[in-house]
Amino acid sequence: MTNPAVSDLIARSNRLGADPKNTNYAGGNTSAKGSEIDPVTGESVDLLWVKGSGGDLGTLTEGGLAVLRLDRMRALVDVYPGVEREDEMVAAFDYCLHGKGGAAPSIDTAMHGLVDAAHVDHLHPDSGIAIATAADGEALTKQIFGDTVVWVPWRRPGFQLGLDIAAIKAANPQAIGCILGGHGITAWADTSEAAEANSLRIIETASAYIAANAKAEPFGPALDGYAALPVAERRAKAAALAPTLRAIASRDRRMVGHFTDSDVVLDFLAAAEHPRLAALGTSCPDHFLRTKVKPLVLDLPATATVEESIARLWELHESYRADYQAYYDRHATAESPAIRGADPLVILVPGVGMFSYGKDKQTARVAGEFYVNAINVMRGAEGLSRYAPIDESEKFRIEYWALEEAKLQRMPKPKPLATRIALITGAASGIGRATAVKLAAEGACVVIADLDGAKAEAAAAEIGNSDVAIGVVADVTDEAAVQAAVDAAVLAFGGLDLVVNNAGLSLSKSLLETTVADWDLQHDVMARGSFLVSKAAAKVLIEQKLGGDIVYISSKNSIFAGPNNIAYSATKADQAHQVRLLAAELGEHGVKVNGVNPDGVVRGSGIFAGGWGAKRAAVYGVPEEELGAYYAQRTLLKREVLPEHCANAVFALCGPDMTHTTGLHIPVDAGVAAAFLR
Ligand SMILES: NC(=O)c1ccc[n+]([C@@H]2O[C@H](COP(=O)([O-])OP(=O)(O)OC[C@H]3O[C@@H](n4cnc5c(N)ncnc54)[C@H](O)[C@@H]3O)[C@@H](O)[C@H]2O)c1
Numbered sequence: 001m002t003n004p005a006v007s008d009l010i011a012r013s014n015r016l017g018a019d020p021k022n023t024n025y026a027g028g029n030t031s032a033k034g035s036e037i038d039p040v041t042g043e044s045v046d047l048l049w050v051k052g053s054g055g056d057l058g059t060l061t062e063g064g065l066a067v068l069r070l071d072r073m074r075a076l077v078d079v080y081p082g083v084e085r086e087d088e089m090v091a092a093f094d095y096c097l098h099g100k101g102g103a104a105p106s107i108d109t110a111m112h113g114l115v116d117a118a119h120v121d122h123l124h125p126d127s128g129i130a131i132a133t134a135a136d137g138e139a140l141t142k143q144i145f146g147d148t149v150v151w152v153p154w155r156r157p158g159f160q161l162g163l164d165i166a167a168i169k170a171a172n173p174q175a176i177g178c179i180l181g182g183h184g185i186t187a188w189a190d191t192s193e194a195a196e197a198n199s200l201r202i203i204e205t206a207s208a209y210i211a212a213n214a215k216a217e218p219f220g221p222a223l224d225g226y227a228a229l230p231v232a233e234r235r236a237k238a239a240a241l242a243p244t245l246r247a248i249a250s251r252d253r254r255m256v257g258h259f260t261d262s263d264v265v266l267d268f269l270a271a272a273e274h275p276r277l278a279a280l281g282t283s284c285p286d287h288f289l290r291t292k293v294k295p296l297v298l299d300l301p302a303t304a305t306v307e308e309s310i311a312r313l314w315e316l317h318e319s320y321r322a323d324y325q326a327y328y329d330r331h332a333t334a335e336s337p338a339i340r341g342a343d344p345l346v347i348l349v350p351g352v353g354m355f356s357y358g359k360d361k362q363t364a365r366v367a368g369e370f371y372v373n374a375i376n377v378m379r380g381a382e383g384l385s386r387y388a389p390i391d392e393s394e395k396f397r398i399e400y401w402a403l404e405e406a407k408l409q410r411m412p413k414p415k416p417l418a419t420r421i422a423l424i425t426g427a428a429s430g431i432g433r434a435t436a437v438k439l440a441a442e443g444a445c446v447v448i449a450d451l452d453g454a455k456a457e458a459a460a461a462e463i464g465n466s467d468v469a470i471g472v473v474a475d476v477t478d479e480a481a482v483q484a485a486v487d488a489a490v491l492a493f494g495g496l497d498l499v500v501n502n503a504g505l506s507l508s509k510s511l512l513e514t515t516v517a518d519w520d521l522q523h524d525v526m527a528r529g530s531f532l533v534s535k536a537a538a539k540v541l542i543e544q545k546l547g548g549d550i551v552y553i554s555s556k557n558s559i560f561a562g563p564n565n566i567a568y569s570a571t572k573a574d575q576a577h578q579v580r581l582l583a584a585e586l587g588e589h590g591v592k593v594n595g596v597n598p599d600g601v602v603r604g605s606g607i608f609a610g611g612w613g614a615k616r617a618a619v620y621g622v623p624e625e626e627l628g629a630y631y632a633q634r635t636l637l638k639r640e641v642l643p644e645h646c647a648n649a650v651f652a653l654c655g656p657d658m659t660h661t662t663g664l665h666i667p668v669d670a671g672v673a674a675a676f677l678r
């Protein structure tokens, strides 16, 4: 049975974590102390349950808690070698675990264990950090809270900070918590309910004080020409800039992006003080690894053209990189981990919004959320006083902390298509859908584009949430719709790497039966459609300077000539030659162009289900449900071809192994000699 101290702790953590005003994503930690019977001795033992390393309070479960023996954890005080060697204490926590110990103890475990209260919350609320990063934070704390909340000067999280807070609590029995300079808040109480109330009281009191006392324009007056562009215009500009921005963020390693044009961001960028404040950087220790110390800010007004902006961004990128390298060189010691790349993780574009980057969409999105936290913090601090985050040298110590580096080194190896963004046309059904599933399973972010928007969204939802897959409606015959789908992809994931021209349909008719409308429809969807998609996508691929892949789902019928197929097979041959033409043209940009030639994919295919299968079955005199098996018997391998087999071929072409192959078609037909390539 779950210990009531634990169920209370989980419920309180989930409530606190559910409101972004209380703490940033995955930020902060909570704990409870209580007792259980030790199965070894049969006697009662005092335990500490504390949120372990990683994970988010809003979704914390019992499995996310570390469980330590309180007597042993507190006994560490006697062997603590001093602040210079405090990092060693993290390894020592492993010797204090109870039973299997649950989740790995985090750096903040000492604070929770050493503070003499049954329930402790450590949080990163914007309002609290605003006070914590105000130049006169200590005086403000006194003024706002009297002696109920105590100021703790900045200290890097760790064992010593735990000792400091414990001492402050002991010296201030009336206090309900503290403001941790440059960092966040900690609150405590004897019951879970009271701890939660104390946390909220600190957060809400700080927030109310800021609202009542902040000056009118904390970010300064409006800057001429920096106001937000109208929504359609700014999205179009964002999409036009996105490939260049991704190139900038990805020079050292390929990144996935996140775009936001929320009012918080646009208002900040529209005001006079944003360049000075952005240069001061973020503050909360959680932030640096995700946002880097500071963002890259485009220093042109919203009214600057895309071309002007791109030219300036490249200049700013060079100075950003030089600046970051200099920051690293200023602070790195012989023991410091190697530099983790010098590209920005947050890029701010006045009038347009913010792009943030990470190793996957979730990381990129959270980096953006953290920068929104930072803007809120700066607004509060500047409103009351002056924003004064911790020193650069302290920021470096956190960004390149050996313990953080060890965590990064322990991360599982990324999947083969991690950081790759795929756009697949006609992916609400059949081969396209199987391809989307496969590419997502191999780590790609996928955009499912289809004539049927509802089906596209449903197919995306089956793959995962919007960090993994999105569905967009797009008729590939329509140039504007194709551009809109490519724009949606770059705004959702920051760019594009992998394009699959799969949308198609099939009318099986003899020459004399084929109408001009039939001919046009087949050619519009397949020849023209893939031309339009390749064209819009190639512009992105070229601007990103990251290479890429375009894969065409052509057909056995692009090679094989049979009756009753003039329109379909002719347009498939057109697609197949597009592969060769574009392979020849795009090679210099590192873009590979290849094709897959399927045949007889009956199961899951809308083409077959839509009447064509019934007709073919009738022609061959077999029941429709046996058509797949019938086709299989005609192949050299006697195997039925499924959508998944085509998807595997797409992955083979654009995965990590076939890096030197372009202009190729892979047959996925179980062996049809008449369609052999030569
Ligand atoms: N099924 C086979 O045996 C086979 C064999 C060779 C080639 N192919 C090719 O594979 C591709 C996929 O076929 P499938 O069998 O999976 O078919 P499918 O009907 O299951 O899927 C095709 C998808 O394309 C979409 N689509 C149609 N017109 C579109 C347009 N104008 N814009 C955007 N989307 C559009 C449809 O809505 C559908 O979701 C096609 O290009 C087809 O020619 C299929």
Ligand SMILES: [Zn+2]
Residues within 6 Å of the ligand: 028, 122, 123, 124, 157, 183, 184, 285
């Ligand atoms: Zn913290």
